[in-house]
Amino acid sequence: MSAEHLPGACKLFAGAKHRRTGHGLKWYQGRLWYAHRLAAHLALGVCPPGLGCLHKCGTASCVNAGHLYYGDQRQNNQDVKKQRGIYRKLNQAQADSIRVDTRSMRVIAKDYNISSGMVSHIKAGRQWQT
Ligand SMILES: [Zn+2]
Numbered sequence: 001m002s003a004e005h006l007p008g009a010c011k012l013f014a015g016a017k018h019r020r021t022g023h024g025l026k027w028y029q030g031r032l033w034y035a036h037r038l039a040a041h042l043a044l045g046v047c048p049p050g051l052g053c054l055h056k057c058g059t060a061s062c063v064n065a066g067h068l069y070y071g072d073q074r075q076n077n078q079d080v081k082k083q084r085g086i087y088r089k090l091n092q093a094q095a096d097s098i099r100v101d102t103r104s105m106r107v108i109a110k111d112y113n114i115s116s117g118m119v120s121h122i123k124a125g126r127q128w129q130t
Pocket residue numbers: 009010011055057058059062063064067
Protein backbone atom coordinates (compact mmCIF):
# COMPACT_ATOMS: atom_id res chain seq x y z
CA MET A 1 0.00 0.00 0.00
CA SER A 2 1.67 3.18 -1.09
CA ALA A 3 1.05 6.50 0.59
CA GLU A 4 -0.21 8.00 -2.66
CA HIS A 5 -3.37 5.92 -2.60
CA LEU A 6 -4.47 7.03 0.85
CA PRO A 7 -7.46 9.33 1.19
CA GLY A 8 -6.26 12.73 2.32
CA ALA A 9 -3.18 13.69 4.22
CA CYS A 10 -2.07 12.37 7.56
CA LYS A 11 -3.84 13.98 10.49
CA LEU A 12 -1.23 14.17 13.17
CA PHE A 13 -2.44 13.95 16.72
CA ALA A 14 -1.50 17.12 18.56
CA GLY A 15 -1.93 15.98 22.16
CA ALA A 16 0.09 13.75 24.44
CA LYS A 17 2.13 11.04 22.83
CA HIS A 18 3.39 7.71 24.03
CA ARG A 19 7.00 8.25 24.96
CA ARG A 20 8.30 5.12 23.27
CA THR A 21 5.99 4.42 20.31
CA GLY A 22 5.00 7.97 19.34
CA HIS A 23 1.31 7.04 19.28
CA GLY A 24 -1.12 9.76 20.38
CA LEU A 25 -2.86 9.19 23.70
CA LYS A 26 -6.36 10.32 24.56
CA TRP A 27 -8.86 9.86 27.38
CA TYR A 28 -12.25 8.66 26.19
CA GLN A 29 -15.09 7.32 28.34
CA GLY A 30 -12.84 6.80 31.34
CA ARG A 31 -10.18 4.90 29.43
CA LEU A 32 -6.84 5.96 28.08
CA TRP A 33 -6.76 5.08 24.39
CA TYR A 34 -4.19 5.23 21.71
CA ALA A 35 -5.52 8.16 19.66
CA HIS A 36 -5.39 6.19 16.39
CA ARG A 37 -7.20 3.26 18.01
CA LEU A 38 -9.92 5.60 19.23
CA ALA A 39 -10.23 7.21 15.78
CA ALA A 40 -10.62 3.74 14.22
CA HIS A 41 -13.06 2.69 16.96
CA LEU A 42 -15.28 5.68 16.23
CA ALA A 43 -15.00 5.44 12.43
CA LEU A 44 -14.69 1.71 11.75
CA GLY A 45 -16.35 0.17 14.79
CA VAL A 46 -15.06 -2.15 17.47
CA CYS A 47 -11.70 -3.74 16.82
CA PRO A 48 -12.12 -7.49 16.12
CA PRO A 49 -10.51 -9.68 18.77
CA GLY A 50 -6.90 -10.58 18.11
CA LEU A 51 -6.33 -7.74 15.69
CA GLY A 52 -4.55 -4.47 16.18
CA CYS A 53 -5.27 -1.03 14.80
CA LEU A 54 -2.67 -0.37 12.15
CA HIS A 55 -1.58 2.52 9.97
CA LYS A 56 -1.53 2.23 6.20
CA CYS A 57 0.60 5.35 6.15
CA GLY A 58 3.10 4.12 8.75
CA THR A 59 2.80 7.34 10.77
CA ALA A 60 2.35 6.41 14.42
CA SER A 61 0.67 9.64 15.50
CA CYS A 62 -1.71 9.82 12.50
CA VAL A 63 -5.42 9.74 13.43
CA ASN A 64 -6.94 10.00 9.93
CA ALA A 65 -9.48 7.15 10.03
CA GLY A 66 -8.98 6.64 6.29
CA HIS A 67 -5.38 5.64 7.00
CA LEU A 68 -6.32 3.11 9.65
CA TYR A 69 -7.32 -0.52 9.40
CA TYR A 70 -7.65 -3.54 11.61
CA GLY A 71 -5.14 -6.24 10.92
CA ASP A 72 -2.77 -8.57 12.68
CA GLN A 73 0.68 -7.50 13.71
CA ARG A 74 2.31 -9.88 11.25
CA GLN A 75 0.54 -8.11 8.40
CA ASN A 76 1.77 -4.82 9.78
CA ASN A 77 5.36 -6.01 9.81
CA GLN A 78 5.01 -7.13 6.22
CA ASP A 79 3.67 -3.72 5.24
CA VAL A 80 6.60 -2.01 6.88
CA LYS A 81 9.00 -4.38 5.18
CA LYS A 82 7.32 -3.73 1.85
CA GLN A 83 7.67 0.03 2.31
CA ARG A 84 11.32 -0.26 3.24
CA GLY A 85 11.90 -2.74 0.42
CA ILE A 86 11.05 -0.09 -2.17
CA TYR A 87 14.16 1.80 -1.23
CA ARG A 88 16.34 -1.25 -1.61
CA LYS A 89 14.80 -2.31 -4.89
CA LEU A 90 16.88 0.05 -6.98
CA ASN A 91 20.60 0.15 -7.32
CA GLN A 92 22.74 3.11 -8.23
CA ALA A 93 22.78 2.23 -11.94
CA GLN A 94 19.00 2.11 -12.06
CA ALA A 95 18.75 5.40 -10.20
CA ASP A 96 21.09 6.92 -12.79
CA SER A 97 19.03 5.64 -15.70
CA ILE A 98 15.85 6.97 -14.09
CA ARG A 99 17.48 10.35 -13.80
CA VAL A 100 18.09 10.53 -17.57
CA ASP A 101 14.85 8.80 -18.55
CA THR A 102 12.73 11.26 -20.54
CA ARG A 103 9.45 9.36 -20.27
CA SER A 104 6.70 10.59 -17.97
CA MET A 105 7.16 9.91 -14.28
CA ARG A 106 4.09 7.69 -14.23
CA VAL A 107 5.50 5.45 -16.96
CA ILE A 108 8.90 5.28 -15.32
CA ALA A 109 7.36 4.52 -11.95
CA LYS A 110 5.39 1.66 -13.44
CA ASP A 111 8.44 0.35 -15.23
CA TYR A 112 10.53 0.20 -12.08
CA ASN A 113 7.61 -0.68 -9.84
CA ILE A 114 8.10 2.34 -7.59
CA SER A 115 5.95 5.37 -6.80
CA SER A 116 6.07 8.43 -9.04
CA GLY A 117 7.01 10.42 -5.93
CA MET A 118 10.10 8.26 -5.71
CA VAL A 119 10.85 8.94 -9.37
CA SER A 120 10.65 12.68 -8.84
CA HIS A 121 12.82 12.28 -5.75
CA ILE A 122 15.46 10.49 -7.80
CA LYS A 123 15.14 12.91 -10.71
CA ALA A 124 15.60 15.87 -8.39
CA GLY A 125 19.06 14.45 -7.87
CA ARG A 126 18.87 14.23 -4.15
CA GLN A 127 21.47 12.01 -2.66
CA TRP A 128 20.89 8.39 -3.42
CA GLN A 129 21.46 5.88 -0.66
CA THR A 130 21.33 2.15 -1.10
ZN1 LIG B 1 -1.81 8.86 7.96
